[in-house]
Amino acid sequence: MKFSANWIAELAPGLAVKPHELGALITTKTAECEGTEAYAPFLDHVRLARVLDVRPVEGSKNVHATIDAGPLGRKQVVCGAPNCRAGILTAWVMPGAELKGGRKIGTAQVSGLESEGMLAAGDEIGVNREHDGILEFSEGAPGDPLPGIAPDHIIEIDNKSLTHRPDLWGHLGMAREVAAITGVALRDPVPEVEWAGEPPLRVEIEDYELCPRYSALVFENVTIGPSPLWLQYRLESIGLNPISNIVDVTNLVMAELAQPTHAFDADLLKGSTIYVRRARPGERVQALNEEEYALDGQALVISDEGGAEAIAGVIGGRPTGIHSGTRRVVLESANFQAASIRKTSSRLKLRTDASMRFEKAQDPHNTVRALARCWELFQMVSPGIRLAGGLVDNAAPVKPPPVIRLDLAWLNRKIGRAVDRQEVERILRSLAFGVEPEGAEALAVTAPSWRATKDISIAEDLVEEIGRMIGYASIPPRPPLAPSEPPPDSPEREYQYELRRRASAQGFTEVYNYSFLSEELAQRFGFPPEEHIQVLNPIASDQGLMRISLVPRIVRNIEDNARHMDSFRLFEMGNEIHKRAGATDDGLPAEIPHLVAALYAKDGGGEAGLFELKRLAGILAPGVEVSPAGAARCFEHPRRAWTLKSHGETVGRVFELHPSHCEHGRGAILDLDVAALFRLRPAPVKYKPLRRFPVSEFDLSVVAGSRVEAGVVRSLLLRAGVPTLLGVEFVGQYEGAPLAADEKSLSFRVTLGAADHTLSADEITAGREQAIAAVQAAGYQLRM
């Protein structure tokens, strides 16, 4: 929202603060100022001048004009505007001026003639957007500054910081803040008007919830034309486009009082009743912005006998809009429910200056004030205009604002320092709050109507009013009481950090990936799209599903990084999000933390990477075991995929990527369910006494088929039932003569022992024979 510093100063007379300081004051006390910029500073070098005579310039459209600049003397100016003619009072830019974009004006040779400065069109000096001719003024004396058109400063306030303040969407509201901050008086621009006469219109409101108030005036003998230039300049300076006198006044009043109004051509409305009602489903409105909108049954419209003529609070209709021939005007000034306007505006994707204001819950008391101000200005811009009848005003009774009890001791405790009772009262009154004493310790406070719609309802709201006005810098910081108890710990979080730390110590770099993936990507990995939670309004079509696996994005990381590196390791810790309900009691989906590590090597057969990941799994989850996978998934190497188990429970998977998912080189992936690992995490270590008696070891070599896993044979030995067995360790394997081509020999070192004695030769022999018997019973031969 743009504010004119000149305008604010007019409403807060006596203001002695420079515009830049004003921006800083507003920032610290009211709302965030995003910047303060000089607007049309060059107007100091622009004066009224009368064109005395005009001489054609041979071979050019330009004319050579003599102008009278009053006390500044007569000047010769070359001008190309078609309306440059003797007698007009126009804007003369003096040599030395620097216009927008650094355009310097001096004494120049134009068409071979000397031109002292130039005559200006509206867009050249920021008055309006006209470029077809030089400005023409109807009043003022040559040599004077342009009437009502002076250098200004524009203070830009962040709209977000005005969300809760309907009143700050107009200059009067901001001027009230400035007056309260600086201690000057506020001038209310709205005149007192006695409305007399029968209302010339009927207004029927279908639902007072949606439209608590609809006020209107009817005007006749209207002349449509351009606004006075000071008015155009004022709109232009805050970014509004001047259109015509009547429309410009409505925009000016909106920018001043925050109350949007709308002018209809009365002769184009059918009947003499205005209906405020919900749209009929499918009803259409041709809007002023040349678009046509189809409405649903929830939008509120302004309708006449013929149908919807405007989308309430959002935009007017073109067929009934003001045009050059308009003679009679219906001026609407209404109040609409914020939520309804917000809904309609967002459904239509149409945010207008009006809808932005109504969304903030405007003050119903403001409708007639805006009409009074418009009426005053209409008389200035459209001489001869008359009121037809009296005020039309259909309103639901407005609830009086609540009386808030403000306990002064409580206020001091909230702020953290004592604030004088007189100071509190002064601040609240300067912001137009009603203040009555309520005993010695409290005040009874009533918010002004424009703050009572939503903004102010409880005593905490008053803490903010007092706090910001005394200045937060005046509050001395005070240490809070120290906590009496240590905070509860979060073992799961610590566990996750430990995993991250270990993974990075093993050379894996942490990546963060999005939680989204596309349907196409899910399908490429064989994850059925319907198993994913859908995003209803994705930012892009490739981000429509919530991930149920971190793997697809990790594979994308592999592809991306393989373009720059021949080998690398990375991992991510993040949540899988599953449709099934999770642990919370509100039925939210399960969010399961996973750690996915990947290892890529451009060269090599891939085994080393898989072993590295197996090592990592053992480091992250000591005791985890590799066991055969069921069927490999489509993105897994069919012979290189395993599940990882801990205490018999599946906790993850390790696999090499299928060549179709890793075209060049080898990518291997470890996917661990961190929630399961945490649940199964090892208990704190309990010390075992050192062995007092020696152990016995012997080696066994078992001949097996070349695709028999060592782990299978090892577990045969472990489960052979040898009472003295302490351990079985894989030593190595051998392939080649004299073994058959499809055979290999697996060697294990078997350790036997007892806690309370040294094993006898008989015990050792018995153990060895029992182990051999178990292997042979499973159909394997021993290699001697």
Add this chain to the structure above:
Amino acid sequence: MSLADTLQELKESATGRIARASSLDELEAIRVETVGRKGVLAGAGKEMAQVAKDERAAMGQLLNAVKAAIESALEERTSAFQAAALTARLDAEWMDLTVPAPGVNPGALHPVTQVQRYLEDVFTSMGFAVLSGPEVETEFHNFDALNIPPTHPARDMQDTFWLEGGRLLRTHTSPVQVRGMKRLGAPLRMIAPGRVFRNEEVDPSHEHTFYQLEGMMVDREVSIAHMLYFMKTLLKEIFQREVTVRLRPGYFPFVEPGFELDIQCLLCGGGGCAVCKYTGWVELLPCGLVHPNVLRAGGIDPGEWNGFAFGLGLTRLAMMRYGIDDIRLLQSGDLRFLNQFR
């Protein structure tokens, strides 16, 4: 030739050969040949039987002397050879440790992880519990419980990703305020770091996925003055230096009063520079006294308890700390970027 002459000659020739020997092997051969068990001297010993009785003692002495001379010569040469061999071995073992060590270098933790971890430690030392909340949230926890009713314009400020079933992706970590209050009750000190989502187009300074850290303190006496002190202490820890802060009004429905907390620009010290847009101040975090409706939603009586809450932008802090100028790098998975944070 007499035995004495033979021994004398043996001594001469053996010591000569020892002196000329060029290897340990050669010395060993000489040893075996001369003083070995079956060597020449052993043979000479057998001949002693034929030596006349009165000469035998002198001859025995000579024999021992010759043996000792040869052995001593052998020993001296052997240790010389050994010393030379050791010197040669050691010399041969020259190595270049300037080449990289085999094995992998450690990887890096994500910069946001590092900043988050640091902050968690700071807060834990100040008595704060570290809590987590779900990324998929209910409308209730994300909005209603935070005093943002369905019609509230504040919902415009946050572009929400909506999921099927009326769920949403949390737009801030603030929902954990209510979950934390319900879980821990008052008094309470908690933070909740985590991933949040906004439906925003991605560009160098905007992301739809980023990281926040919510903080909350509830106690019987909590004022703006307490909050200011706490924030100053916290920011001193974070930036490892004294920082000047200012509060100004900021609107967030879940706090009342609500503030934007600015810090005096650390780059220019408040004089004005490009980073602070020549204002001398940098907007750092939103905070405020907890709105009574939020305390109520958390099951805490606002008549008895007060609180303050704040939200730190973890992503933003990480970018400030490491001078990262493009937010998209954080989610890029690009190891050329991430490996810099080792």
